[in-house]
Amino acid sequence: MENEELFEEFKKCRDNPEHFISSYIKVTHPVRGLVPFNLYPFQKKILKDIESHRFNILRKFRQAGCTTIAAAWSLWMAIFQKHKSIVILSKGDAESTEVLDRIKLMYDELPEFLKPGIIEDNKHTLKLKTNSVIKSRPSGKQSGRSLAGSLLIIDEAAFIENIDTIWAAVYPIISTGGRAFVLSTVNGIGNWYHDVYQKAIDGQNSFNAIDIKWQEHPEYSYTPGFEYLYEEMAEKGLDIHKWEETTRRNMPLKQWLQEYECSFLGTGETYIEGQILNEIASQVSDDYYIKYNNRMRVWQDPHPEYSYVIACDVSLGRDRDYSAFHIINMYNGQQVAEFYSNKTPINEFAKIITSEAMLYNIAHVICERNTIGNNLIDWLFNINEYENLWMDQRGDIGFQTTAKNRETILADLEEALRTESIKINSKRTVDELMTFIIKDNGKAQAEKGHHDDLIMSLALAVHCYKNLIEEGNIDFVSKIPHLDTPMAPSKSYKAAIKTAHGAISQEDYKWLIK
Secondary structure, three states, X not given: OOHHHHHHHHHHHHHOHHHHHHHHOEEEEXXXXXXXXXXXXXXXXXXXXXXXXXXXXXEOOOOOOHHHHHHHHHHHHHHHOOOOEEEEEEOOHHHHHHHHHHHHHHHHOOOHXXXXXXXXXXXXXXEEOOOOEEEEEEOOOOXXXXXXXXXXXXXXXXXXXXXXXXXXXHHHHHOOOOEEEEEEOOOOOOOHXXXXXXXXXXXXXXXXXXXXXXXXXXXXXXXXXOHHHHHHHHXXXXXXXXXXXXXXXXXXXXXXXXXXXXXXXXXXXXXXXXXXXXXXXXXXXOOOEEEOOOOEXXXXXXXXXXXXXXXXXXXXXXXXXXXXXXXXXXXXXXXXEEEEEOOOOHHHHHHHHHXXXXXXXXXXXXXXXXXXXXXXXXXXXXXXXXXXXXXXXXXXXXXXXXXXXHHHHHHHHHHHHHOOOOEXXXXXXXXXXXXXXXXXXXXXXXXXXXXXXXXXXXXXXXXXXXXXXXOOOOOOOOOEOOOOOOOOOOOOOXXXXXXXXXXXXXXXOHHHHO
């Protein structure tokens, strides 16, 4: 090209990052080697979004080229804008080095008229003569303090430890004019990435959510207009029409859901299996009324022919952990009410439990008696004089939780949810289940920044009714469709009983007239 043509082309690249990337950027393809980065339609959409919005969060599938798009856009900004600082945060040192190596390769393959020259080039930094710099850094607890810049790119955010702390440190720096591009494959629910993405979808933060599907990738799903690509693939023994079948067959379901379907549910280490959580979540009900200043939700009022259990988990009521209880129908396992508050003192909590227990047919009440649980028991039994309290085999009121029996009652809860022995109506309870995970040490507990008070009280409820059934005090019926009221007694001394999930069954009540 002549100088004037080069100048015009330079201006075109400066004003149009898509033209710059598609025309001049080269990348290493895992099968085809070094090739021009010809953007696919879904990749052009991503580029348009990150140009149009300051804050973007992308949910991506595996090998979508999204990190490469971020790298190419970073290079475009460093070449055509002066005094910019671009910071790329990766989960480890190897990943951060690899991203910067991609950018250096892109730069090396550019024609000379697009190269401003290099001032600094090392393992983690590339500074150009525009005085713009690209820094690629591994994550760490103190990373946020060194991430000041015009653009922050967080790669595989769902897998970065302490990302919430890092973001809290860096946000004040970029909030005055900087940009952020967060991208990741999914890694379960309850983590920072999932929370920010979900709030972006719901319009509760400033992030623009970008969603892509593997079916949009021409190398994964047949797309008209890319016949040249399929000819190249065929030469290497690859059939585009069999890609999905072959890929799914060669990996576990969980990996497929995580890496290609971008499914939050079923991909993390949640205590309850993801598909079960998905089913439970689909059945929650908003048909409730509230009591006690929105602390209690009620789905069903007490019925005189049913027995109930109230299972409690108590806190100090000082804005930290929550005091919680569930009211469960003992005949069908349905959650009929739920209390949840972190501002209710123990004496008031005991008064509410006593009132609700009397209302629900003198319900069985089970409380944990560890630490402040003893204070609650004292209020219930000695002060409020409520007597239908659960006792252990030694005759002590309340449930003494240990590391061993905690695992047991949680296992019983998992079984009850898996077999549909209980029916959860509350979204709050489901939200806790979704952030209740198995840690690296094998212990099941709430994800950092979340709570498990509703889970532990629900586990106590399952433990209580399981013991009462085993002792013959309650006949439990499951998987039966609900009626508004039980049917009238029949000559065979049986009555229809409604349950949480399915058809109609019968309970023999001859013991009432013996």
